[in-house]
Amino acid sequence: xxxxxxxxxxxxxxxxxxxxxxxxxxxxxxxxxxxxxxxxxxxxxxxxxxxxxxxxxxxxxxxxxxxxxxxxxxxxxxxxxxxxxxxxxxxxxxxxxxxxxxxxxxxxxxxxxxxxxxxxxxxxxxxxxxxxxxxxxxxxxxxxxxxxxxxxxxxxxxxxxxxx
Amino acid sequence: xxxxxxxxxxxxxxxxxxxxxxxxxxxxxxxxxxxxxxxxxxxxxxxxxxxxxxxxxxxxxxxxxxxxxxxxxxxxxxxxxxxxxxxxxxxxxxxxxxxxxxxxxxxxxxxxxxxxxxxxxxxxxxxxxxxxxxxxxxxxxxxxxxxxxxxxxxxxxxxxxxxxx
Numbered sequence: 001x002x003x004x005x006x007x008x009x010x011x012x013x014x015x016x017x018x019x020x021x022x023x024x025x026x027x028x029x030x031x032x033x034x035x036x037x038x039x040x041x042x043x044x045x046x047x048x049x050x051x052x053x054x055x056x057x058x059x060x061x062x063x064x065x066x067x068x069x070x071x072x073x074x075x076x077x078x079x080x081x082x083x084x085x086x087x088x089x090x091x092x093x094x095x096x097x098x099x100x101x102x103x104x105x106x107x108x109x110x111x112x113x114x115x116x117x118x119x120x121x122x123x124x125x126x127x128x129x130x131x132x133x134x135x136x137x138x139x140x141x142x143x144x145x146x147x148x149x150x151x152x153x154x155x156x157x158x159x160x161x162x163x164x
Numbered sequence: 165x166x167x168x169x170x171x172x173x174x175x176x177x178x179x180x181x182x183x184x185x186x187x188x189x190x191x192x193x194x195x196x197x198x199x200x201x202x203x204x205x206x207x208x209x210x211x212x213x214x215x216x217x218x219x220x221x222x223x224x225x226x227x228x229x230x231x232x233x234x235x236x237x238x239x240x241x242x243x244x245x246x247x248x249x250x251x252x253x254x255x256x257x258x259x260x261x262x263x264x265x266x267x268x269x270x271x272x273x274x275x276x277x278x279x280x281x282x283x284x285x286x287x288x289x290x291x292x293x294x295x296x297x298x299x300x301x302x303x304x305x306x307x308x309x310x311x312x313x314x315x316x317x318x319x320x321x322x323x324x325x326x327x328x329x
Contacts, residue, residue, distance in 0.1 A: 004309045011242055011263045019242035019263040023291075025302050026309045031195060031224060033297035038226040040295045046231050047283040050240030051264030056226040060195070062171070064217055065203040072176060073214035078183035082212060100175045100183035101215030120211035127208050132201040134193065140201035141190040147168045149190060 005029075006059045007038050011051035018054075021045070027060065034058050076101040079162070082114055085155040086128060088148035095144035097128075098161070107158050114156040125153050169224045171202060175215045182218065191224070198222060240264045246277055247321040250291065254310030260291060261321075270320060277318040288315055 004024040011019050023041055025034065038056045046053045082102040086095045108115045115121055128150050131139040141149045168188035176182050193201070206217055228234075246265030250258045271278045278284060291312055294303030303311045 004305050004307055012236065013240040013242045013264050014236050014238060015241070017242045019245075021261050021263060023260055023304050024258070024307060024309075026305050026311075029297065029299050029302055033299040033302060035224075035226050036297045037295045037302040039228060039230065041290060042226070042228050043231055043234075044283075044287045044290045045262055046234040048246065048266055048269055048281075048287050049262050049264045050237035050266050051242055052236045053228060053231060053234050056228050057223050058226060059221050059223045062199060062202045062220040062222055064220060065206050068206060068210045069214075069216050072178040072216045074178050076177040076213070076215040077179075078175060078177045078181045078215065095188070097185060097187060099185050099209060099213060101177050101213040103212055103214040106212050118212075120208070124208040124212055127205060128187075131190075132204050134197040134200045136193075136197060138193055138197055140193055140198065140205075143168050143188045143190055145167055145170075145188050147188070147190065 003061055005034065007034070007041065008057050008059065009038070009042050009045055009053055010055040011045075011049060012054050013051045019051070031058075072101070073103075075104065079160050080104070081159045081161055082106075083155065083157050083159040084114075084125070084128065084153065086142075086150040087152050087154050088144055089151050090148040093144060093146065093148050094154065095142070095148070095150050098159070102158055104158070112158045114158060116153070116156055121156075125156065129153065167225050169198075169222060171198075171205070171220065171222050173206070173209065173220045174218045175213065176218045177215045237264075237266070243322050243324060245321050245323055246318065248277075248288075248291070248318050249316045250304075250312045251314045251316055252306040252310040252312050254306060254308055256306040256308070256310065257316065258304075258306045258312055260304065260312075262287070265320065275320040277320070279315075279318060284318070288318070291315075 078100040131141040242263040246262035
């Protein structure tokens with residue numbers, strides 16, 4: 001079953017309390033069309049609300065490809081993370097990722113370092129560093145939240161996070 | 165400053181516990197291109213973990229800098245909402261609520277919203293008739309993508325802070 005795209009509009013009131021509302025829209029439209037819808041909808045909300053609209057976003061589901069693992073290993077644990085930190089193209093800014101259920105066989109024996117010589121680890125690191133090519137041609141580059149693209153890996157270690 | 169789109173992936177371990185991680189990406193591609201790249205990325209992630217990829221989504225921020233009359237009114241409160249209950253072509257009910265609804269949009273002596281108020285009427289029309297875009301008219305839907313086609317009620321409600329409006 002295909003699920004609708006989720007549009008979200010955020011509000012803040014005079015006491016700085018926050019809330020949000022959700023508007024679902026159909027799939028099949030381009031990003032610019034969905035942007036226009038959310039901008040128009042946000043104005044309609046602002047016109048009848050005493051709060052200030054502080055943000056709006058669109059969330060859509062991605063289709064998982066075939067061939068992925070369908071049964072988790074008995075050794076898997078979301079608290080065991082792959083901590084990957086990348087330097088970005090702007091010096092002094094970094095991008096951090098914590099990927100759950102790191103396979104411990106991907107670490108260097110006797111160390112918490114992730115084995116960057118492992119072909120599968122190397123492939124993921126390379127994708128994070130130089131992007132993934134797509135038809136166009138174009139490349140999907142990985143960035144930090146300020147849109148500074150990743151440059152090189154700085155840290156790749158296993159970390160255990162607190163599990164609630 | 166603009167913020168990057170984010171790909172979020174949820175991973176499940178053997179005990180059924182779930183965790184999510186997000187990765188920002190450059191905001192220069194089409195949805196088809198993002199999907200193509202994601203299918204490659206999912207396999208790369210799958211190869212270094214021993215949990216399972218349960219689901220994934222992508223979030224794009226919308227630029228709202230052009231909104232007018234968008235400021236906080238005195239005594240506004242997100243806990244006072246305009247509760248709009250809609251029905252879709254599939255027969256499902258959908259709530260699209262307005263946090264901090266303006267108190268002069270009510271019919272005096274009742275909790276009902278004045279649907280004849282020009283701004284309320286415009287909001288209702290936007291939901292029922294949709295918004296015209298170059299790619300077609302976008303009409304809000306339920307989760308199964310059935311269009312909203314009628315308003316069942318519009319009235320004032322109160323809800324605690326932190327909940328969805």
